[in-house]
Amino acid sequence: MKRVYVNEEWCLGCHLCEYNCAFANSGLKYMTGLKGRKLFPRIRVDGDDKITFAVSCRHCTDPICVKSCIAGAISKCDGVVRIDKNKCVGCLTCVLVCPYGALAPGEDGVMQKCELCLDNVCGAPACVAGCPNNAIVFEERSETE
Numbered sequence: 001m002k003r004v005y006v007n008e009e010w011c012l013g014c015h016l017c018e019y020n021c022a023f024a025n026s027g028l029k030y031m032t033g034l035k036g037r038k039l040f041p042r043i044r045v046d047g048d049d050k051i052t053f054a055v056s057c058r059h060c061t062d063p064i065c066v067k068s069c070i071a072g073a074i075s076k077c078d079g080v081v082r083i084d085k086n087k088c089v090g091c092l093t094c095v096l097v098c099p100y101g102a103l104a105p106g107e108d109g110v111m112q113k114c115e116l117c118l119d120n121v122c123g124a125p126a127c128v129a130g131c132p133n134n135a136i137v138f139e140e141r142s143e144t145e
Contacts, residue, residue, distance in 0.1 A: 001079035002140050004043075004114060004125055006054045010135035013052030015045050020130030024120050025112075040106045042114045043127045043136075054127065054136055056114040057081060057102040065094040065103065073111070080118065085110045 018041035023031045025042060043056040059081050066074045066081065073087035074094060088110045094103045095111070106112040116138075117125040128138045 001059070002116075002138055003059055004056050004116065004128060005137050005139065005141065006056075007135050007137065008051055008053040010133045011045070011047075011052045011054065012133050012135070013045055013047060014132065016130050016132060017041070017043050017054050017127035017136055018045060020126040021114075024117055024126035038107070040104075040112065041127075042104075042112050044104075046101075055101055056127070058100055059116075064097045064099070068093050068097045080116055081113070082115050083111055083113060 018039060019031070019034065021041035021043045022039040023034055025040075026034065028034065043054050045052055046055050047053055059076075059079060063074070063076055063081050066076055070091055070093055071087045071089045073084045073089070075082055075084070085108075090105060090109045090111065092105070092111075095101075095105075103111050103113045114125070114127075120126075124138045128136045
């Protein structure tokens with residue numbers, strides 16, 4: 001299955017992946033609509049002055065977030081871990097158990113995470129398409145990588 005991977009050595013820490021993600025999931029017609037608004041991207045840039053990297057859902061083979069969701073809002077279908085926003089109660093259990101820190105509350109308090117832009121973009125996820133340095137890629141890799 002194709003997944004989003006980060007090449008930390010190429011990450012500039014520019015946060016463009018966050019803007020592209022927030023825009024792709026906002027429902028807005030133009031990116032300028034994000035100006036002055038608090039962003040709620042499903043990917044985030046972390047790090048320090050020496051290294052920066054993007055953090056997003058890894059769509060685990062055996063995701064603990066699915067097992068721990070008390071509302072049954074998180075499921076895995078065709079290799080993609082997804083959240084049913086109508087079922088999520090915002091308890092934050094998934095945030096506590098995710099070993100990668102990939103989940104966060106959205107604007108409405110409902111949990112959100114990378115869902116590979118399956119509902120809003122054709123081709124590559126928005127973070128990948130918007131990365132100017134190819135630090136974020138969408139590709140198939142073997143389980144050992």
